[in-house]
Amino acid sequence: MAEYRLKTLLEMRERAEEAAKEAFARAMVTLRQEEQRLKELEEELERMIEDRKRRREEYSQKLATGEMKVTDQSSAYRYIERLKEKESEQKGRIDGQREHLREAEKVVKKAQDALILATQDLKALQKHKEKWLEERKKARQIREEDDLDEIAQTIHTFQGKN
Helix, strand or coil: CCCCCCHHHHHHHHHHHHHHHHHHHHHHHHHHHHHHHHHHHHHHHHHHHHHHHHHHHHHHHHHHHCCCCHHHHHHHHHHHHHHHHHHHHHHHHHHHHHHHHHHHHHHHHHHHHHHHHHHHHHHHHHHHHHHHHHHHHHHHHHHHHHHHHHHHHHHHHHHHHC
């Protein structure tokens, strides 16, 4: 039986599709990690804001009840301002992480496009091979039918002579 003449190309396309699947999977893992990191940063910012609000309320209560002296108020105010600065820094980290996330999304899109293309290329060649096999099967059937016709003709001729 003859070997499919594009067998090597088919194998190359199978490997290319497999590599594209692996690249897509890696890109998706990275994307999920970037999303998780962004979520953690945003949650940390929420905790920081809640902590600042709680402390400001606590300081206001202490000042109102006389537990805190007016002289301590300025250090409490400076501390609250420092917490606001840390929140601002956290917002900067969040913005940076959003950029990382956008880049990861671009990588996923490119990997997905490459996977689609590799899959289409492989399927086209697989379809070609199926067609080739079908043509070979039909040709074999025609040869077998011709052989059977020839045998029948020979038998008929042989019986006619006897």
